[in-house]
Amino acid sequence: MRLAVVGSGPAAFYCIQRLIKKAKFPIHIDMFERHPLPFGLACMSKFIEIGKSLKNFYGNVLIGDLRKPLSHQTHIPLKRLCERYNSILLASGATGANKLHIHGSEHIVTSVDFVALYNTEPNDKNNVELIQKISKIKHVTIIGNDIARMLLKPKSELENTDINKGFLENLSNSINTVLIIGRKSIYDVQFTAKEIREITNINDVQIKLNKREIYPEPSVLSKSKKRVVDLLLSSASDASNIKKKTLEFKFMRVPKCVHKMNEHLTMSVGKYRNQNDILVPSGEHEHIETDLIISSIGYAQENIDTLIENSKITHPTGKLLTNDSHCMLYSAGWAKRGPSGVLASTMMDANITADAILEDMDKQLDHESKHDMLPINNYVNWESAIRIHRKEIENGAKYSRSEILSLANTINI
Ligand SMILES: Cc1cc2nc3c(=O)[nH]c(=O)nc-3n(C[C@H](O)[C@H](O)[C@H](O)COP(=O)(O)OP(=O)(O)OC[C@H]3O[C@@H](n4cnc5c(N)ncnc54)[C@H](O)[C@@H]3O)c2cc1C
Numbered sequence: 001m002r003l004a005v006v007g008s009g010p011a012a013f014y015c016i017q018r019l020i021k022k023a024k025f026p027i028h029i030d031m032f033e034r035h036p037l038p039f040g041l042a043c044m045s046k047f048i049e050i051g052k053s054l055k056n057f058y059g060n061v062l063i064g065d066l067r068k069p070l071s072h073q074t075h076i077p078l079k080r081l082c083e084r085y086n087s088i089l090l091a092s093g094a095t096g097a098n099k100l101h102i103h104g105s106e107h108i109v110t111s112v113d114f115v116a117l118y119n120t121e122p123n124d125k126n127n128v129e130l131i132q133k134i135s136k137i138k139h140v141t142i143i144g145n146d147i148a149r150m151l152l153k154p155k156s157e158l159e160n161t162d163i164n165k166g167f168l169e170n171l172s173n174s175i176n177t178v179l180i181i182g183r184k185s186i187y188d189v190q191f192t193a194k195e196i197r198e199i200t201n202i203n204d205v206q207i208k209l210n211k212r213e214i215y216p217e218p219s220v221l222s223k224s225k226k227r228v229v230d231l232l233l234s235s236a237s238d239a240s241n242i243k244k245k246t247l248e249f250k251f252m253r254v255p256k257c258v259h260k261m262n263e264h265l266t267m268s269v270g271k272y273r274n275q276n277d278i279l280v281p282s283g284e285h286e287h288i289e290t291d292l293i294i295s296s297i298g299y300a301q302e303n304i305d306t307l308i309e310n311s312k313i314t315h316p317t318g319k320l321l322t323n324d325s326h327c328m329l330y331s332a333g334w335a336k337r338g339p340s341g342v343l344a345s346t347m348m349d350a351n352i353t354a355d356a357i358l359e360d361m362d363k364q365l366d367h368e369s370k371h372d373m374l375p376i377n378n379y380v381n382w383e384s385a386i387r388i389h390r391k392e393i394e395n396g397a398k399y400s401r402s403e404i405l406s407l408a409n410t411i412n413i
Contacts (some may be wrong), residue, residue, distance in 0.1 A: 001027050004085040006063045008033040009040020011333020012091035013047040014347040018354035020053050028055045034062040036380045059380030064304030074378045078305035082327035090331040094339035096302035104258030111296035120164040135170035137291040139177045144296040148178045152205050182251045193227050200235040206243040207236040215274040265290050299339035317356035
């Protein structure tokens, strides 16, 4: 049986691990990953070991006809894989970002794109422009969760990481105010106490929040949440700025629209108030002047191919019902469940998907012979990917990811 695996994150490796442990027949497994390096959002050393059982690893290969390939990527529609494999496992995660549907949302950068920027993930050209723009940005507004630490840490703390060096150079002297806007109240913050401590320990950053807006603590509040709230309140002051940089929190505000004038943005937000522990619109609005707005409101599933556009995922097996009876489609991980859950839940559902694949194999549904893969010219193979991955770990502080990846040119791209 020939199995194509789309994506190389934890779901893919957990599923393969189960398949090779339990299969009664040899399985030819090829893995396709859009990035040059494997492992998705999380890498564990045992994945490197599992990877040895792959027949082929095709890094730098984008699967799906609904995605626009980057200039250096090889691109294969799912239909082509269906012609050559008995089964396909979609383990492509949830690579999109939730977006705000408000007037002017085109001026908002998603955190998925922003993180890709400082991680030097291959992305589209606009990001180069954004990196250049960073040096002029003084005021950043973040809607939702936190990427503030990255923006406020001094250069000296970040230069020992594998952060994109162009990004760091431009970042270092510019941003002096970061504002975090939350739809809910301080009692709903998603930070951990450790994260708050990390923020408060950044040198020369003043934490600001308007304590007059904080309503009394609700009767039901978990101990850990109470610790986070206390920490935030004790580290915050609404005095005028005495430090070089400011991190300000504004809770109970919902973005309404964004306007752009020259290079400056104005975001209008609706304010909410507490009414018997329920947040209701207060009727008040506020205008926030800023240079950059980043929305960080979660990942979203994105369909990768028209072939699966109208198909349904059957739960819990992860099987996809399509019109193509010659190729079985399965899903695992965030591609199956959506962007929620940690590695443990990803492993559990990858195991269920693997069992469904094995069951179909046993029913002889999958043994039809298929042709070999068409030659793919522009890809990173497993040995090179792991060599680069190890280099990155050894030299992360010395080189940026882009420099490490450029090693790929000398290997086999
Ligand atoms: C910020 C963050 C922090 C987290 N921290 C933790 C933590 O501390 N502990 C924990 O247990 N869990 C954590 N998680 C959750 C964990 O990362 C997920 O459970 C896990 O990564 C899901 O695995 P996956 O394989 O489904 O998706 P992913 O890890 O996203 O892997 C999907 C892979 O598919 C590739 N891909 C996507 N589209 C295509 C395509 N069209 N063609 C080819 N390849 C494609 C992607 O590049 C990626 O490599 C965190 C998640 C996030 C977002």
